[in-house]
Amino acid sequence: MLNRFLFKQIDNSALVVFRIIFGxxxxxxxxxAIFTGWVKRTLIDPDFTFNFIGFDFLQPLPGDLMYYYYFVMGIFGLGIMLGYKYRVSIISFTLMWCGVYFMQKSSYNNHYYLLILLCAIMAILPAHRFASLDAKLNPSIKSIQMPAWCKWIFVLQLFIVYTYASVAKIYPDWLDLSTPKLLMESKRNYPVIGSFLQNDFIPYLVAYGGILYDGLIIPLLLWKRTRKIAFFASIFFHMFNSIVFQVGIFPYLALAFSLFFFEAEKINRWFLKRKPLYTGNDVIIPSYKPLLVGVSAVYFVVQILLPLRHHVIPDDVLWTEEGHRLSWRMMLRSKSGSTSYKIVNHTTKESFNVNLDEYLTKKQQRLASTKPDVIWQFSQRLKRIYKEKGQDISVYVNCLVSVNGKPYKQLINPEVDLAAQDWSYFSHTTWLLPSN
Known part of the structure; x- marks a missing residue:
């Protein structure tokens, strides 16, 4: 049964077209990212970036070299699309994308994390066996079929992402529309659509439409009777997200996933009219079966458990941020903060507040006013800067934070010297004050 489910040969049209769109x-x-100014704002203008803790060695290349970095990534993207040196292209893009992802948190996005996972999956798939330069240059690799697991690995990954995104929205501030209203309020100044987004029904659409769409889209796409309706709902949902929330390539990538739910003959008719349709029914058990099953089992267990880790960490994840990343918790909260950093010189006993403009961009300042890990990182950086000047200091943080428009509360214990604290990788951070 398992062998037939995973290793039955099916037509590979969906994977071939997806590779082209993905690349x-x-x-x-x-x-x-270059032409919109994102690279300049995020990686060139700041004196440094807030990397993921543990990846301190990752900092942007000096000068304008990050432009070249992204240009090279673009070349590898074209290599993926054209199927040229496919393995080299996809693995190289994956490594470079991981470098940027772990290099900075100012523009953290769940979709950036998803792209890492998809790149890793694409790196092991035979996506270059048709309609590729590799297949043209080496006809021996050409194929019109693939094992069924190449399809189901995407379906299961998407099911995990969408299910957690749906479940995460079932909490009071989302259900009572507090968060959706704040999200729409932040779009008030959008040209053309800004005033429309202030209509009373829009927060209901965002709140309950989001829960229903995320929770039902995969089952509805899998069922033939509802597939077309689900696909058109996907077009509306993702185009709305693209226009209103401006989340980059993800809406279009999400629509491309629909390829894996439609019949192969339709994919051929729409995109690959010259490709022969595979109609066989072979089951081919590969020698790599034990490795594939074992690695896949471990991978998906991690994918299922990782978003649940905040349940074993004290306090609310919306407040502490512990367990927020890598958990498909998308657009669930709006945070604002008023934060000051006080430096105390151990030798002279002098104290003064830090002028954040001297160290951080405006975007980094917002991050260093609400995110506990970034607040700790900046405190550690201040300690290093003053140590290089021969001064031993303490750093105390007075941080007031509001979540989803609620009253401001103290986030950090102002009596704790954050410069003297080690980071807690696997346990609750004790210098965070409780939310209640």
Whole structure:
């Protein structure tokens, strides 16, 4: 039963077309980051970036070299799309994208994390066996079929992402529309659509439409009777997200996933008219079966458990941020903060507040006013800066934070010297004050 489910040969049209779209989107994401100014604002203008803790060795290349970095990523994206040196292209893009992802948190996005996972999956798939330069240059690799697991690995990954995104929205501030209203209020100044988004029904659409769509879209796409309706709902949902929330390539990538739910003959008719349709029914058990099953089992267990880790950490994840990342908790909260950093010189006993403008961009300042890990990182950086000047200091943080428009509360214990604290990788951070 398992052998037939995983290793039955099916037509590979969906994977071939998806590779082309995926590579194009990787290219557009890379060059778009250059031309929209994202690379300059996020990686060139700041004196440093807040990397993921443990990846301190990752900092942007000096000068304008990050432009070249993204240009090279774009070239690898084209390599994926064209199927040229496919393995080299996809693995190289994956490594470079991981470098940028772990290098900075100012523009953290769940979709950036998803792209890492998809790149890793695409790196092991035979996506270059048709309609590729590799297949043209080496006809021996050409194939019109693939094992069924190549399809189901995407379906299961998407099911995990969408299910957690739906469940995460079932909490009071989302259900009573507090968060959706704040989200729409922040779009008030949008040209053309800004005033429309202030209509009373829009927060209901965002709140309950989001829960229903995320929770039902995969089952509805899998069922033939509801597939077309689900696909058109996907177009509306993702175009709305693209226009209103401006989340880069993800809406188009999400629509491309629909390829894996439609019949192969339709994919051929729409995109690959010259490709022969595979109609066989072979089951081919590969020698790599034990490795594939074992690695896949571990991978998906991690994917299922990782978003649940905040349940074993004290206090609310919306407040502490512990367990927020890598958990498909998308657009669930709005946070604002008023934060000051006080330095106390151990030798002279002098104290003064830090002028954040001297160290951080405006975007980094917002991050260093609400995110506990970033607040700790900045405190550690201040300690290093003053140590280089021969001064031993303490750093005390007075941080007031509001979550979803609620009254401001103290986030950090102002009596704790954050410069003297070690980071808690696997336990609750004790210098965080409780939310209640």
């Amino acid at each position: 194009l989107l990787c290219f557009l994401e890379s060059v778009g």
